[in-house]
Amino acid sequence: MHTSSVPRSVHPVTATNGIGTGTGTARAEASPLQLFDRACRRLLGRGEEFADTVVEKIRAEVPYYADPVLSPPDVRRSVGSGIRHALEAGLDPSRIVDVERYTRELGIRRAEQGRPLDEVLHAYRVAGSEVWSGIISVVERDGLGDMRQLVHVAELVWKSNDRDAVLVADAYRQVAKGVASRHGERVRLILAALLETRNEPEFTRDAAAILDLPLDGRFAVAAVAATPPYGRAPESVPEVRGIRILRHTCGPRHLLVAHLGDRSLDVLADGLHAGPGLRIGISPVVRGLESLARARDMAGLALRTCRVDGEIARLDSRLPDGLLISRPDLSAELAHRVLRPMYDLEPADRDTLFDTLGVWIESGGSAVQTARRMLCHRNTVLNRLRRFEQITGLALTRPRDLVQLTLAFDAHRLLGPAAAFGSTGEPNRRTAT
Secondary structure, eight states, rough: OOOOOTTTTOOSSOOTTTTTTTOOOHHHOOHHHHHHHHHHHHHHHHHHHHHHHHHHHHHOOHHHSSSTTTTTTTHHHHHHHHHHHHHHHOOOOOOOHHHHHHHHHHHHHHHHHHHHHHHHHHHHHHHHHHHHHHHHHHHHHTSOOGGGGGHHHHHHHHHHHHHOOOOHHHHHHHHHHHHHHHHHHHHHHHHHHHHSOOOOOHHHHHHHHHHTTOOOOEEEEEEEETTTOOOOOOOOOOOOOOBBBEEEEOOOOOEEEEEEETHHHHHHHHHOOOOTTTEEEEOOOOEGGHHHHHHHHHHHHHTOOOTTTTTTEEEOOOOOHHHHHHOHHHHHHHHHHHHGGGGGOHHHHHHHHHHHHHHHHHHTTTTTHHHHHHTTTTTHHHHHHHHHHHHOOOOTHHHHHHHHHHHHHHHHHHHOOOGGTOOOOOOOHHOOO
16 A cells, blocks of 8 residues: 655665674664664565564554455555565665655546545555554564664655655546546437437446446436526526535536436425526436436427516416427417417507416416406406407307417417518428428
8 A cells, every 4th residue: 555665865785794692782783774683684584474463453553454345455455565665775775766766657547536635645655654653563573783873764754755655646636537427428429329329238338337426316407597688697606505516518508417316306496596597497306317318308488488587487377388389389379379460450459469378377367356457447457358258269168169269379489480481490380281
């Protein structure tokens, strides 16, 4: 895993007299570098036993590494390799290249595994401290010399350890940038596939694992559109308490995929904000990732029902409007058949009748409420409604006529006056033949 590299500027004396004899002569003659050399050899001899001690110390002091789920699976092997490279470099300065390669590989590996850098460096420094403690301990326990002599190499050891930690961090950060970029692109492509097409079950299962979303969760999609020239979609993903939101850019439109969990659609709608020049359409709740493409379509329909900037439209409260928008050709045909005679009137007269009908519908068919809102007499409202019936040939008292008239009026409102002339600017059955 992690270990301190030994001093790069230390060149231990290879011809050491009485190494490992434990005699008073050896202790007296041993220089700091000779003593350090002897300790490195002894620790190398302890091999796996010493590596296990370092691993235990890391797990005791770094909770992240104590967790069997979070801890990297290669900790024991990595610790053994790091200790061996460090101690061998202490004996042979030419082996420092192995320490540097090890630290870079360690940083790269931990970045690719997605381990937190702070935890990696914490464990690395704990390992370095434990190796230094091992050197002191073996000198004292085996009688290799006066352990106080080690103070002369301690500064070099710790400076070397700090430099190696910087190498780990630098390698980690360089790789992390690329990993984050690749992961972000992968997430973007997967989310796009889920939103654009109906996918095979196997792909959807893999997507759920990569996106960390439940396969059968409750989702909704919000479509955000900016109205030029002043509208601009927000750059950041909105934060809604208890709801995780992923964003996908699709041309000028932004799609927000919301994992609702146990939250209601009201919570999502209340948490979104359509600022100046923005309109938002929200789909009904769908079940499962395989339904995101359908939710995207419904969010698009909801968005198209928006009448003014700053509006948030929920399709579940505008299903008739969504139905009309989904078939503009039929909607235009209906508006044309019902409302075409209205355009034989003077514009001011026609607008007054349209306004009165709209307020009457919004007032639940109450002439009294309509009169109050329009600041006129109740009989004036009734007279205007009777004129509407005479012109269109439909009776507001007959349920089927009322449904037909209401839908035609909504189509006119949604698609514009051109609908009454059989042209919406989109292909329809009348203009296509």
